[in-house]
Amino acid sequence: MEALFATVTGFLAASGLYLALRGRTFPVVVGLTLLSYAVNLFLFSTGGLTTNGAAVIRDGVDYYADPLPQALVLTAIVIGFAMTAFSVILAMRVRGDLGSDQVNDQRGEESKEDKS
């Protein structure tokens, strides 16, 4: 199970990174979102993979899922949403003001290389 979980995290991270390296804004935003899923899964798994653990304290129960990574990831999900929102709207603004959805500075000479 651990190997499978790690594989999923790895695939999501790889797909996210590939998208983040694209030259247009929308794939980059999607890639960042995907990457944040991978990061959340990774963070979550730092507490171990608990099957059928109790999430809420009950008398007589002593098998709990680790709550700390959960608390961390919960806020990370919300912040991740804020980041996705901010970057996608930045992308819209760039399109509105510069008329382009490329991620590279069009004025620089390097961008020619990246357009190739």
Added chain:
Amino acid sequence: MSLPLIVLLPLLGSLIPLLSNNRQRTLNAWSTALLPAIALGMAISHAPGVISGEVYHFSMSWVPQLGLDLAFRLDGLSLLFLLLILGIGLLIILYSRYYLSPDDSMPRFYAYLMLFMTSMIGIVMADNLLLLWVFWELTSLSSFLLIGYWYQQSEARRGARMALAVTGMGGLAMLAGFLLIGHIVGTFDMQTVLDSRDLIQADPRYLPALLLVLLGAFTKSAQFPFHFWLPHAMAAPTPVSAFLHSATMVKAGVFLLARMHPALAGSQLWLYIVTLTGLVTMIYAAYFALLKYDLKGVLAFSTVSHLGMITMLFGLDSKMAVAAGLFHILNHAMFKATLFMSAGIVDHETGSRDIRKLSGLRRSMPMTAALAGLAAASMAGVPLLNGFISKEMMLTETLETGILGGLAWLIPVLATLGSVLSVAYSLRYVRNVFFGPEAQELPKTPHEAPFLMRLPMLLLVALCVVIGLLPALIVTGLLGAAAQVTILPPRPELHLAIWHGFNLPLLMSVIALAGGVGIYAVRRKLFAFQRQFPQRNASMIFEHNVRSLLHWTQQAIDRFENGSLQRYMLWLIIAVLFLTGSGLLDLTQLRGPRQLQALDGLLIAGAVITILAGLGTAVLHRRRLVSLMMLSVVGLMVSLAFARFSAPDLALTQLAVEVVTVILLMLALFFLPQRTPKESSGARVVRDVLLAAGFGGIVASLNYAMLTRPLDTISGFFLENSVSGGGGHNVVNVILVDFRGFDTLGEITVLCIAAIGIYKLLNRLRLFMPSSDSEGRPWSRDLHPMLLGTVSQSLLPLALLVSVFIFLRGHNEPGGGFIAGLVTAVALILLYIARGVDWTQQRMSFQYQPIAVVGVAIAALTGLGSWAFGHNFLTSAFGHFSIPYIGEIELVTPMLFDLGVYLTVVGATLMILANLGKLTTRHRPSKENEKETV
């Protein structure tokens, strides 16, 4: 307790001139002088104790984590400098009153001057290495302000910048040296450091520490090859030069040598570096002092030369040399301050500082001429003046040293040469300016300066003469006390006298005087000789170097920062791959000892779907809508994974966020191109795929390695204390709103800021509104389907009820402010989608920005509320209450905090989405227009 006051009073004094205006000049000067005068009185009141050998300490903790204490000491060395700084400082205040023209802002001048005085006092009284450094940098900054006082002149700006660059750099080097010393000794406490000589010098870090500290001292004291800033600092008003270059700024460097002498001196390294640097500086600068035409230029180079002499004395391996150095610090401060003041008076009264133009001024200003003559004689080392005694001591000590082995004779010979030059330029200063025929064509008709402007010079010269005549009586006590903390025992007997009988040093003095007169007589040949060499202006070289440095750094920045996000990502990823990859290489095997858990079919199916959807998002990214749908599958699967691994709170949150994210991205996609054109070359795709595969591989390996190793968690604390300490059974929620409430407060603040940022980004955004999708199909006419509208409208109260329920139970069951907020937001957004922005806004006319802000405020105020009850920030309180008909419920302050979280999430989410949605309405083509186009 009065020790910190000695530092504090001048600091307060820097505010006093600012209260006054530029017109009441005399009042301004006197009120400024008041506080330092009190400080001087306090210093003098400690003098008897200090002279009898006592060392006063004061210490207060400041930043204990750094080892920085607000610690002051008053010993002989501090006292010697304090008297100089405060005494000469007061005279300078008086002198400046007459020097500054009515156009110059007097309050600003005095404020800078007092700030500078404070920082100097701080240096000499600091009882902690770091504190010393703080004041050291303060002198660099305040001297920058003083040198650049006439900021209208580009020369002053350049001089100030150069002084700041050189001394500031030296200060940073010194800090590094102090940190090394602190590491060696284990503390920054001055006394401990001074007592740890053997420990420091035995340590291998002694060499770098010594070099760095010396770099600080040499830059400050303008030692060769860092001397070049000092002549350019002459662009400052003359009272500033008189203060900075006689008693204070440049003396800070030699002070540091004296202060650190017990700890750092005594090694061969110190002996050679310090002595030879001092010797070279002394001769080099003395030669150039002779060549300068500007009065202040002569004085500047002579200052450098005398500082070289003091440095050399501190370097020599004889104990008397250190005492001679201390004595010369005192003497030099007196005659040099006088000479600078005389230069200022000459400049002030004649309008010129050019030696070639000035002549015969003794007729028009006899008193200034007499005083300057006496001070210059003291500088030259004429008998019966104080300069003679310390110079004689210096010559004596150069004879004693064993440095350079068989070539030891070089030292006294070169020292004598320095003295010869010193005599020559002193003579030139006095004779050319005050003697000879009356000067013609001066900008102003010269006349004597006001008496009060001459008074400071008079006092200083009187001291020079008295010390010169009765050295033993006046300064033995003070010097003895200073030497006591500078020289390690056994200390030599301090024996100051004018007459030591016929001996070699006396002969050297006679040679110096005769040789100086001789060189002065043939000075024109020397000038002619010097004219063969090209003129080199340190300022231009310095500016040129600064410019080329800027040029190079700009080029380096351009190379890395070329505006390509892809390039930045590449560097970032390569760094990550390298750092984490190297960590993985250290493992002996990937799999840890922990027992693996069993697989089942459901898990495998889930994993396969997630992987395929993730790959699909990437592979199909050109068709953006499809890619987005794939992304939503991933999000959903992640949410299921959370549910599977016992995290119901996370599953709920992820689900709600997923809905919001997809709606957001769909809306955004409406305004962006529907497809990504094919741009990347094959090579680039291969590179990115390889990078991504490498990254994924490392993430997976790291995750696997982590999951298979034993888990050491601190969560036991939370599980045990959640009910008793936080009053809740849902540990995740208790962590969020209670144990780690401060983090959550930060996070909702970030959320709120992001939403406000988005709000501003959307403001006045004009975007092209497509009327059809990428394949040319027009958007549906049925914008707001009846069915969806009805369902969402009837669902709204239910959804709101659910969110209230989730909110209320959140402390004890899965739920809480975050999830409830997201559920509310989703329900409202659904209404927006179903009914349109206009319809919804007519019915819900409120703004969302205040809601988010109020949410953050409630959370913060809840935290602050615990202060009112004398608890720490965000301490929670809870209790059970019985309410009729409803039954027993539990009320906790974290619930109020959670309400803040709830409001922030609702406000921020809707602020983002509703404002984005509004874009679709503003100039959307009306139906008539659409008909025409279709």
